[in-house]
Ligand SMILES: NC(=O)C1=CN([C@@H]2O[C@H](COP(=O)(O)OP(=O)(O)OC[C@H]3O[C@@H](n4cnc5c(N)ncnc54)[C@H](O)[C@@H]3O)[C@@H](O)[C@H]2O)C=CC1
Ligand SMILES: CC(C)CC(=O)C(=O)O
């Protein structure tokens with residue numbers, strides 16, 4: 001297969017982790033005889049520095065002309081610490097999602113046997129967790145009208161949803177539940193918010209078309225608690241933009257690190273693959289960020305083009321790296337490996353086996369080595 005992939009690595013650790021995802025995609029292309037062509041484009045703080053615009057037209061054009069987009073992360077402390085900045089990196093990402101119509105953000109979450117004992121949460125609580133969050137991505141409060149009074153003392157952000165916006169992602173989420181464990185939990189705040197009541201009404205209506213799927217409702221405050229107390233109860237979680245953003249960061253604690261959580265942002269005519277984490281500026285340039293979220297997002301890209309064996313190969317390599325503790329410091333506090341070397345391991349494992357990596361780097365199995 002031939003694919004044109006736009007690469008928007010962005011800010012902070014974005015370029016470091018995206019580089020490993022490309023390394024892995026290149027190994028897959030070599031092994032399975034595919035051609036992946038990459039075209040780089042700027043977004044976020046780096047784009048503001050270069051052009052004054054967090055999403056230059058040229059970037060949008062490159063994305064629109066590609067089969068898929070590989071996205072790293074955006075954000076920089078110089079904007080985070082300046083609430084008055086009018087032009088911000090995050091606007092680039094939001095505009096990109098909106099312009100390409102990427103209305104569904106799919107965030108899978110599972111545990112790894114070799115990490116469970118390291119979790120901050122009890123093994124018996126998290127073992128077997130396997131759910132996916134369907135987060136609405138192009139509407140809600142992140143896209144509503146923003147107002148600041150002239151004297152700067154009153155601010156507001158409007159949360160709006162239309163029936164159409166709710167319906168299109170709901171159908172995707174129900175379809176996902178049908179091929180999973182047939183349970184869908186709508187997370188909202190329908191006891192308070194009018195927009196949430198519309199979600200409940202539409203989703204209840206749509207559920208009649210998916211009678212094999214059990215529909216449950218949960219208020220978001222309770223959902224935040226249940227995700228930690230009893231995460232195995234969930235199969236598909238469907239929710240609006242901001243709730244999905246927040247709950248998925250919380251849920252990443254179950255897996256062991258936010259550096260493991262991948263996502264696919266899907267629209268009618270475009271698809272983007274992005275880790276759920278941000279630009280982790282404290283780690284920029286240190287070669288310590290976990291690249292697995294970016295790599296697993298690349299696996300979701302392969303799935304999207306029905307390259308299922310290839311995607312499975314990437315996931316096996318990731319599992320092997322975790323099992324062998326070839327991991328960055330977020331997962332391996334003692335003998336950690338660099339971002340680059342985790343990527344090298346995955347590449348070597350895909351193209352050959354784990355021994356290649358050990359031999360190339362002169363590592364004895366079981367030896368304590370930091371590289
Ligand atoms: N999709 C995106 O591009 C997103 C961008 N942001 C932006 O990123 C910047 C930093 O925001 P934060 O709230 O600090 O969120 P963040 O996700 O960048 O980092 C939060 C914490 O998560 C951990 N972490 C994140 N990525 C990791 C990785 N790959 N490996 C290991 N540990 C990792 C680190 O402990 C870090 O301190 C801000 O400018 C924010 O606006 C935040 C979230 C999403
Ligand atoms: C930085 C925001 C625009 C989005 C975000 O936090 C996310 O998509 O996870």
Ligand SMILES: [Mg+2]
Nearest residue numbers: 245246249276
């Ligand atoms: Mg987020």
